[in-house]
Amino acid sequence: MPRVLVPLAEGFEEVEALTVVDVLRRSEVEVVTAAVGTEATVAGKHGIPVVADQLLTAVADQAFDMVVLPGGVPGVPNLMEDATVAQVVRAQAERGEWVCAICAAPAVLGNLGLLDDKRATIHPGWRDKLVAGEYREETVVRDGKVVTSRGPGTALPFALTLARILVGEEKAAEVAAGMVTRLPE
Numbered sequence: 589m590p591r592v593l594v595p596l597a598e599g600f601e602e603v604e605a606l607t608v609v610d611v612l613r614r615s616e617v618e619v620v621t622a623a624v625g626t627e628a629t630v631a632g633k634h635g636i637p638v639v640a641d642q643l644l645t646a647v648a649d650q651a652f653d654m655v656v657l658p659g660g661v662p663g664v665p666n667l668m669e670d671a672t673v674a675q676v677v678r679a680q681a682e683r684g685e686w687v688c689a690i691c692a693a694p695a696v697l698g699n700l701g702l703l704d705d706k707r708a709t710i711h712p713g714w715r716d717k718l719v720a721g722e723y724r725e726e727t728v729v730r731d732g733k734v735v736t737s738r739g740p741g742t743a744l745p746f747a748l749t750l751a752r753i754l755v756g757e758e759k760a761a762e763v764a765a766g767m768v769t770r771l772p773e
Contacts (some may be wrong), residue, residue, distance in 0.1 A: 601691055612751055638647050654680075710738065
């Protein structure tokens, strides 16, 4: 069973994080939510408290098939300031595993040098903070083992794309149909 890590920093965008968790768990993927900091309960951008499965520091040395960074402000600045987040994301990329980010979070990947020579997208309001990569205005952009998306409104196509990568076309289409939608092109 594929394993996915979703770090949750204070101020994360709830729709982006929880849509990914929901769709991937429906797809029978093991998803570990991990709180950035010292408390398991993390408040999202809109004040919705979420109890993470683990603290990020407790799972930082574990292997995952994919790491997914949700956006949100101040969530993304909090991700950028956390040394454990940088360590986990760099290690993931060095192992040749998937690194994914939505909304403003592709800026984290760019700051770590993971978008050099890659096509990527980001929330339009953060366009100037995409320090590397070839900017695209597509809903979801996949380049090698990097997947990026634009914002809360693109969370479902983003999550379904990740499901397709992890469990294949047939299972992802089954999950999409159960949610009364279809896989993105």
